[in-house]
Amino acid sequence: MNTIGHIFRLTTFGESHGTAIGGVIDGCPARLELDFDFIDNELRRRKTVQTETASQRQEPDRIEWLSGLLDGVTLGSPVAFMVRNEDAKPEDYEVLKDVYRPSHADFTYEQKYGLRDWRGGGRASARTTLPIVVAGAVAKQVMREKGVEIQAETVFMGDAEQAQREGDTVGGVVECRIMGLPAGLGEPMFGKFSAELAHAMFSLPAVKGFEIGDGFAMARMKGSEANDGFAVKNGKTIVATNHSGGIQGGITNGNDVVFRVAFKPIPSLAKPQQTVNRAGEACEIAISGRHDVCALPRAVVSVEALAALVTVDALMMANMQ
Amino acid sequence: MNTIGHIFRLTTFGESHGTAIGGVIDGCPARLELDFDFIDNELRRRKTVQTETASQRQEPDRIEWLSGLLDGVTLGSPVAFMVRNEDAKPEDYEVLKDVYRPSHADFTYEQKYGLRDWRGGGRASARTTLPIVVAGAVAKQVMREKGVEIQAETVFMGDAEQAQREGDTVGGVVECRIMGLPAGLGEPMFGKFSAELAHAMFSLPAVKGFEIGDGFAMARMKGSEANDGFAVKNGKTIVATNHSGGIQGGITNGNDVVFRVAFKPIPSLAKPQQTVNRAGEACEIAISGRHDVCALPRAVVSVEALAALVTVDALMMANMQ
Amino acid sequence: MNTIGHIFRLTTFGESHGTAIGGVIDGCPARLELDFDFIDNELRRRKTVQTETASQRQEPDRIEWLSGLLDGVTLGSPVAFMVRNEDAKPEDYEVLKDVYRPSHADFTYEQKYGLRDWRGGGRASARTTLPIVVAGAVAKQVMREKGVEIQAETVFMGDAEQAQREGDTVGGVVECRIMGLPAGLGEPMFGKFSAELAHAMFSLPAVKGFEIGDGFAMARMKGSEANDGFAVKNGKTIVATNHSGGIQGGITNGNDVVFRVAFKPIPSLAKPQQTVNRAGEACEIAISGRHDVCALPRAVVSVEALAALVTVDALMMANMQ
C-alpha cells in the first residue's frame, strides 16, 4: 500500500532517517525527455520556507536516477530514483525513543507494527513527500504535453511568527487549480476524479479536510444557487459557472478543477505537553529539534504533485478505449 | 472502476432504469449467517423520507440473492445480489433525452462515453447507492463480530420544506462515527484509513466535502489546541482528546473515528433553469418527475454503508501478517 | 479474487447449483452493439458434445442481461448478466455431502473455507466457465473491430468411448491460435502476454499444463534450431518462423500467438474409487450422476474465451500512452 495510481503508478519507499528515500514510477510513457532542471526546482520549492517558520535541516536532496532512462529519455521501463538522507542525525531523536509524541504517528505505528522507527518521523515523516514531489514533477511534464497545468497556493495560514515565539505551531488551507483538463476524465463509480483527488490529498501528512468547488459551503446553498448552468460559447457547450469545481458525477466537465485542502498545525511543539511513555507512565515532552512551525510552505508543491499524479493517471485511463 | 476495496471488495452494476441494479461481494468471509431482516431494514432506512422532502418512487426493492450462499450461510465464494428496477418509467425521462440538466452528470457522461443513459440518472443516479447499502449491511455484520459499530446522522440540513415550495432543493452535512475500532488499522502511505474513507465518501453522488476530526477548523487552531495528548486509563495508554478524529498518521489510534461529509443540494429543480440541448441551443428546463428535495435522509445509511466497507477491508488487511 | 483483467475486467459469481451464475464486465468500451446471436451461439458451443462422451444436463442457459446496455448498445457502465441454474438437482448430490471425491476440490475447499457447497462442484464446477464464455464472446466482438481473431481446437484427446464403457474418463490437449495481433502487446516484466495467458488458462478446471510456441520441446532444441530469424517481406520487417509462438520477451512480435493447454481427465468416475469421508473413515465411491467423459469438447470455447479476455485487456493497455 505504498503505491498510488492505476496506470501511471508511483511506489515510494524510505524513512526520514534511513539510508535513502525514493520512488519507482511505473507506467511512465516512453520517449519523454526528462527536464532535470525543472524537477530539481520543484524539489527546491518543497524547501522554500520563510526563515522564521521552517525547520533548519538542510539536506542537499540530490536526486540519483537509478533506472528507466537512456540519455535522459524514458524507456518505458520503471523510472526509479532516490535521495540519500545525508544529513540524518538520529541521535537527535534518541530522547523520543520511548515516549509518544502527541498527535504524531508514534503510537499508531507501534500499535500496527509492534515496533517503530523512532529516528525522526520514520515512514510518517513529512520527508516522505519528497518522492511524491519528484514523481509529480515528471507527471507535470507528461501533463503539459496535453495542455494541462496545475497551480496551488496557500489561501489561509495561521500567524506563524507569533506561534513560533510561543513554542507553538499553526495550520492552514491550500487551494489548488487544475487548468486545461478535457471533459470526460474520471471513472463514474469508485474512481471518481474527485474521489481520487480526495484519496491523494489525505495521503499527505497533517491533512484533515478536503473540499471541491464550493465544498462545505454548498451544504448551505439552495439548488438554484449551487447549480452550474450550461451556456454556448463560440459554438461550444460550456459550463457557465463553477460551483462544482469542474466535476459533475465525479467526471470532469471541462472547467478548472478547484479544490481546497485543510492542514492541521504541525504536532511537534517546543512547548511542553503531557504524554505517556512506552512504560505507560505519564510524562512531559518538549520537542526541540528542527521542526517547521507550519507545513504549508512546503505542502503547496506536494499538493500540486499529487494532483499531477492523479491527473496523468486519469488522462491515461481515458485513452484506453 | 466499479469496484471498491482491496480484500473485502464490492463490485456494483446497474442503471436507475435498466433491468436491475446489484453487486458482487468478493472476499466475504465464509460461514457468516446473513441476517436478511437486518439487510432489508437497512434498505428501508435508505428509503426513510419525510413525505414533504422526498421523491415518491416506491420501488419494492426486493433483494434477490444470486450466489455465494448455502442455506443463508456464506460459502466464501462471491455473494451476488440484485434488485429489479420494477417501477422504472423511462418515458418520464423522454423529455430529458436531448438536454443537459445543470449540475447533473448528463454532459460529463456524454463527453466520456459518447452516449448516455437518459433514463433517469442512469449510472449516475442515487439509485446506485442501493447495492452499496446492501453490501454495507453485510459488512456491518462482519464488523459487529469484532465489536465495531458505525452510526451516522444529519448534523445540518437546509430548510427543505420551504425549498420545496419554491421548487428548489437543499444540501446538508452528515456526521459519522465508527466505534470500537482497534488501534493500528489503515496503511501508512497511500491507503491511510482517512484516505480510504475520503475516497469512499466522494463515491456518493452530490458529495463536495469531507473532513475528519475537527477537520477544516484545525486549519485555524494552534498546535497546542489541536494536539491530542496521551493519558493512562486503567493501566492502558489512551488518547485523551479526539481533535484528530481517531486517526494519526493515517492509522487508527483506538478512539472513535469521526468524520463529516458535505452534500450539495440535489440538482434537479422544479424551478426553470437555463441550459443547452444536444444540438447546442440554449433552452430552459424545469424538472418535474419524482425527485427528492434533499439527499440527506437517504444518504445517512449510505455513508454508514461505505464506512462499513472501508472498515471491514481494513480489519481484514490488519489480519494478514 | 474472482476478477480477471486490468482494464477490461470480468468478475464472475455463482455455484453450479445455486440460484444463478453470471458475471460483471467492467471496462467494456461504450457504443458496442452486442451481437446476442453470436453470444448465444458461443454458449451453445460450450454445450456441443458427442452424445457418448458428455453429461446429459440440459440447462437452457438463457442469458439475462442485467445492466450496462441501452437498446442493446453498451453504455460504458458495467455489463452484468446471469443465467439461472434452472435444471439444478441438488438432491442428486446428497450422497456426496460427506465424502471427498478423489482429485476434486471437495477437500481443498473445505480446508480453505471450513465448509463447502456439496451441491455439484459448487464454485469449483465446470459450470463456472459459463460466464467466462459469455464475457469472452463480448471480448471477441471488441477484438474483431481491431482485426484480431482467435481459434482453438482439440489436438489430442484420449479414447473417450472406450473410457466410458469402463466407467473411466480421459484428458487431452487444446491448441489455440490468436491471429492478427499487432506487435508490442503485453507488459515486459510481470504482465507478459505469455504470463497472462498462462494465468488465464490455469483458471480453467482440470488444466495441468501450458506451453507457448514449441513449448516443452524447445528445452531439447539448440539455439540455432529454436531461434526465429527476421526477414523483410513487402518492405516490412517480419519474424520469419514461429518457434516462439508469437512472443519474445513476453511481448507480441506480430506473428500468430500459438499455445497449448493440457487437461487432465475428469475426476468423476463411474468406476469405484477408494476415498475418505468427513468422519475420517476410509470408504468407496462410485460417481454416477451426469458427468462428461472428457472436458475437451466443452473446453475449446472456454480456452478461446479466456484468450479473448486477455487479448482485449492487452489491446486496451497498449492504447493508454
Place this chain on the structure above:
Amino acid sequence: MNTIGHIFRLTTFGESHGTAIGGVIDGCPARLELDFDFIDNELRRRKTVQTETASQRQEPDRIEWLSGLLDGVTLGSPVAFMVRNEDAKPEDYEVLKDVYRPSHADFTYEQKYGLRDWRGGGRASARTTLPIVVAGAVAKQVMREKGVEIQAETVFMGDAEQAQREGDTVGGVVECRIMGLPAGLGEPMFGKFSAELAHAMFSLPAVKGFEIGDGFAMARMKGSEANDGFAVKNGKTIVATNHSGGIQGGITNGNDVVFRVAFKPIPSLAKPQQTVNRAGEACEIAISGRHDVCALPRAVVSVEALAALVTVDALMMANMQ
C-alpha cells in the same frame, strides 16, 4: 506492471546496463530480522555456473539496502534495495544498436515503446532476475517461520559443452517442489495457486512451458490413473498419491506442490544468424560478448525465488479472514 503479488508485493526496476537494478518489497511483515548472509548466498547461487557454459561477467552484486530496516529488522514499511551495475560495458553492445537479435526482445520492445535500450538486454535482460532473487530470499525467511521450504533443480539440460564449441546454446527443464504447505492456499477462481505459479514462472526470461504435477502427461492418462485417492494416516485425512502436484481446484491439498518449467535455449549465438537491421535491410549477426550457453544453472534459484514470492503472498492471503 512491474509489480508481482497482492499483499506481499515486489516492484522491480532496472536495466542490465543502467545505473542500478533493484526492487521494493511492499507488505513485508514487520519485526523480521533479515539474514543478510543467506540473501547474499542466494545471489551467489544465481551466479553459480559451470565455467564452460556461463558468461564471464563478474558483477560484484553488492546489495545496498535503502529503506524499511532499523538495525537489520524490518519496520513494516517498504524494503527497498539495489545493486549497482558496476561492470556495465555498454560499448560492447554498440554493434547491436541497429540490428534485431533473433528471438530476443529487441524488436518487440521497439514496437512497444518506439525506442529500446540497446545496452545489453536492457529491461529484458536476465539480469532483471536479480531483484527477484533478493526478494525471494526475504520471502523464504518469512516462509520458513511457517515451516514451508522450496527446492528446485535442473531435471533436463541439453549438452552445453558441445553446443558451446559449435557457437550454439541449449535449453532445459527445472523442477521445483514446495514442501510443508498447509491445505487451503490459493484462490478458487482467478488466483488459483497453480495459476499464480504459472504467471510467475512465465515472468522469467526464456520460459516457454509450465506444468504442474504430472502435467502434460495427464492428457494421456485415464481418470483412474490420474486421480489422487484419499487415505487416513495417523488419524488425519491425506491425499495418498500426488499426480495433481499438490493442488486440486487450484487450492493446495497439503501435499508437496511440484511443477516443472521449460526454458528455451538462450537466443544469443556466436554462430552467424540471418536477421534485419533497423533500416529494414537483411544482414547477418554473430553475437560474441559475454553470454551463457544455458540459462538453467542461474535459473534454478530464480524459479525458487518466484515460487517463494507466490507462496508467501498466498500464506498472507489465507490469514485474512
